[in-house]
Amino acid sequence: MVRNILAGSTAKKFGIEEGRVLEQPLVEFYYKNDELADPFLSDDQIVMLKIAKSEEIEALKRKALQINTELKIIFAQIKIDLVDFKVEFGKDLIGKIVLAEFDFGGRLLPSFPKWFINGQRPSRLAWILKERILPPIYWWAMLKGREWLAKPIKLDADK
Numbered sequence: 001m002v003r004n005i006l007a008g009s010t011a012k013k014f015g016i017e018e019g020r021v022l023e024q025p026l027v028e029f030y031y032k033n034d035e036l037a038d039p040f041l042s043d044d045q046i047v048m049l050k051i052a053k054s055e056e057i058e059a060l061k062r063k064a065l066q067i068n069t070e071l072k073i074i075f076a077q078i079k080i081d082l083v084d085f086k087v088e089f090g091k092d093l094i095g096k097i098v099l100a101e102f103d104f105g106g107r108l109l110p111s112f113p114k115w116f117i118n119g120q121r122p123s124r125l126a127w128i129l130k131e132r133i134l135p136p137i138y139w140w141a142m143l144k145g146r147e148w149l150a151k152p153i154k155l156d157a158d159k
Helices: 008-014 043-048 054-077 124-140
Strands: 002-005 021-027 089-091 097-099
Touching: 002 054, 021 054, 043 054, 054 097
Parallel strands: none
Antiparallel strands: 002 021, 089 097
């Protein structure tokens, strides 16, 4: 989790008013486990549980901050303050750290059906999709509230 502005439970936990812009982004780790309610993990706890080594933790922090820098630039272009966001890192079958979606058992979840793109093998189609097609859909359509898979419901503001 990367936080740029204090909000919600984090502000409440420290007794600081919501909306305070942090001097530097706060990087936090949480253990994705439904039964344990996704507990916060310190760097030492991560090492103790053998989830990652110290140098891997530092690499994860650097990558999270790099993503933060890029997202803040994109969001600033459309005049949105990036309060916070979550990224999921895990390890693939050979122990390589990857940024991907994982289930609560720690298994890597595919982004697309295997018949379309096998996420375990590089392909030109996957590269084109991730490099050229998906970013505009995410940043210039979904972020602006355009959704093609669900019909929007108009809410009456007077109710």
